[in-house]
Amino acid sequence: xxxxxxxxxxxxxxxxxxxxxxxxxxxxxxxxxxxxxxxxxxxxxxxxxxxxxxxxxxxxxxxxxxxxxxxxxxxxxxxxxxxxxxxxxxxxxxxxxxxxxxxxxxxxxxxxxxxxxxxxxxxxxxxxxxxxxxxxxxxxxxxxxxxxxxxxxxx
Numbered sequence: 001x002x003x004x005x006x007x008x009x010x011x012x013x014x015x016x017x018x019x020x021x022x023x024x025x026x027x028x029x030x031x032x033x034x035x036x037x038x039x040x041x042x043x044x045x046x047x048x049x050x051x052x053x054x055x056x057x058x059x060x061x062x063x064x065x066x067x068x069x070x071x072x073x074x075x076x077x078x079x080x081x082x083x084x085x086x087x088x089x090x091x092x093x094x095x096x097x098x099x100x101x102x103x104x105x106x107x108x109x110x111x112x113x114x115x116x117x118x119x120x121x122x123x124x125x126x127x128x129x130x131x132x133x134x135x136x137x138x139x140x141x142x143x144x145x146x147x148x149x150x151x152x153x154x155x
Contacts, residue, residue, distance in 0.1 A: 001032045001123060005041045008124035014116040019062075019105035026105065032123050033099040040071070040128030044091040046102060048121040057110025059083045059117060067100030069093045075100070080107065094128055 001009050013028050034041045046065065062080035069075065072094055081087045091100060106117060 001030055003032060003034050003044070003123050003125045005034070005036050005039075005125050005127040008122055010120055010122045012118065012120045014118055015104075015106045016116045017106075018109060018112075018115075019107050027103040028105070028119070028121075030102045030121070030123075031099070032102055033097070034093055034125045035097045036128065040095055041093040041098060042126035042128040044089075044093055044098065044100065045124045045126070046089040046091070046121065047124075048087060048104060048119055057114055059106055059110075059114065060108040061087070061104060061106045063087060063089060063105075064103045065089055065091055065100055067091065067098060069095040069098035071095035072098075082108075093125065 001011070003009050011030065015026065015028060017026060019026065032044065032046075034044055046063070048061075048063065060080070060082040062078065064079075065075070065077045067075045069092075072092060075091060077089060077091065079087055079089055089102075091098075102121075102123075104119070104121065109115070109117070
């Protein structure tokens with residue numbers, strides 16, 4: 001899933017059963033990357049709603065985020081909560097490019113009759129400092145047309 005600064009992407013999915021260490025799974029996984037043309041991407045925000053309004057009972061779920069950004073290096077974050085709490089991960093990119101694995105799993109539920117549980121997850125990226133100012137990526141290159149760029153030397 002590609003998310004540039006100022007954009008957001010939402011995906012819907014069903015979780016059919018509770019996570020098990022014996023096999024291990026099921027984990028709903030996403031590969032998310034963010035890149036900025038004229039500056040840096042700021043923060044990747046990941047927001048999964050907990051349980052739809054028509055569901056009764058509680059759900060315990062977890063999320064793991066593993067990734068790498070060019071300027072910050074490797075990143076790992078593990079989060080967990082139970083409904084009706086909201087889980088929100090903020091991942092610092094602060095670079096021109098970052099790539100992240102995001103995995104979500106249901107760790108427990110009031111009843112097995114709650115499954116399958118529909119979820120949606122939203123990925124959004126805030127602009128970094130240079131992106132917000134509109135600074136060019138460097139003095140040699142500038143953006144032109146639809147994705148092509150050139151330098152003052154014509155290369």
